[in-house]
Amino acid sequence: MRINHLLILSAAVASSSGYAQSARAQSITIAEQFTARAGWALESDDSNLLARAGCLEPLTRIDFDGTLQPSLATSWTQTSPTTWEFTLREGVKFQDGQPLTPDAVSNALNNLLKVTTPARAFSPKLIKSVEAIGNNTIRITSHAPTVLLPYNVASPSTGILSPAGYQNGRINPIGTCTGPFIVVRAAPREGMTVKRNENYWGGRAALAGAEIRFIPDGNARAVQARSGEALISVAIPSSALHSLGSGLQIENIDSPRTATLIINNKKPALSDVKIRRAIQAAIDTAGLASVVYAGAAQPAVGPFGPKEPWAPKEAKVVKYDPAYAKELLKQAGIQDGALKLSLLAYNERGEFKDVAAVIQAQLREVGIPVDVRVAEYAALEPRMLSGDFDIALLSRNHLYDIADPFGFLASDYTCAGSYNLSHYCNKDVDAKVAKAGASVDIPDRHSVYADIARRLQDEAVNVFLVHEQAIDAVSKKVANYRPHLHDSYLLTKDVALR
Known part of the structure; x- marks a missing residue:
């Protein structure tokens, strides 16, 4: 479905048509990945959209x-x-x-x-x-x-x-932020229009404004980049890179983001570590990285990338071994075809449809039939939070909540964690997380994180698939754009047109 065009700038931006035309000439269009789904509630990821728009x-x-x-x-x-x-x-x-x-x-x-x-x-x-x-x-x-x-x-x-x-x-972000850009229109399913904040404490923004379109489909964002409709398109699927053509700069950085197969540990069958390890061994993560991600990702060695200071030094990719997976299922008393799973995947991540198809095929090979459902993340998250699912794909930046793994581990892997999608609970892990949060000794804190990562991988709490890159397509007309390591900023006061 074609996204409705938002007004580039509202009538309030200019008192004359000449100024309005000049302002439009200094504005850009951005293709964003997620839609606002919680009425701009700041406790939700809607806050990230507002921060990336230069408002919050x-x-x-x-x-x-x-x-x-x-x-x-x-x-x-x-x-x-x-x-x-x-x-x-x-x-x-x-x-x-x-x-x-x-x-x-x-x-x-x-x-x-x-x-x-x-x-x-x-x-x-x-x-x-x-x-x-x-x-x-x-x-x-x-x-x-x-x-x-x-x-x-x-x-x-x-x-x-x-x-x-x-x-x-309710939250009303229109004209109530402090940032370099003022939201003048906010349509949760469509996008935002922003204009320059002439009284910004940090100095005048280079752009007059921007139209930010919410486009969940990764291939559609790639089309927007290729056609020039959007001068910045974020989170481009690696499979679409070859089709972008000239006139674009590909901005990519290694991201603290790991694509993960979330396993619902509170499901009776999936609470058995042998079954989880069987699922882990049945998935070819190296193949996913090289084929589905076209080499723009690394096979995962756990929740953290191998170069991160809190990753276990001995961490390595789990061996793809379907025969071992079958043996583990046999030891767990699971007959061929007896364990049937449903897999959830969201379409904001362009690779996930293909990742889901590969996992479906590889689990079928070891005797686990899988039904796949693909939808927007907003439609799937309530089921994942409540535990109404078997397995699900998630791309998680472990420095997104706070710039230290403590936030990620506390929310995702403690018994009372607010984003514990795997519904994993281990009192020893809870104690380790609490210890890390109070430690002023950075190497000690990193050692605790490594211990937890080692346990998560060994117990196959989830299947860590690939360590991703952030890949944005940016027109060569745009200057001073940088992808942010934690996805927190996009439209800054320095982004300009050449």
């Missing part, structure tokens, strides 16, 4: 080199094992003209703590209180000791809106 800003930020940097806060101090104080940047105004104050920040973060489904990076399980103190400081208190709170408040979910952005239990 948190207290701190993760720069393109992966380092923690000031944003709406200029400095922070740990005053006790459970208490941090953040000094706010002076002179910042929300896009509706209201000043950034400690009360406004406290209001924003306390609204986040009150929601029904908390943000993974900033939830009442982690945060005890947020309060304004003095003229330009806020105090955040956690339940348990943590050295990572400045990383938590770099999450887009903790982005700060003016008080007008929180009305009657």
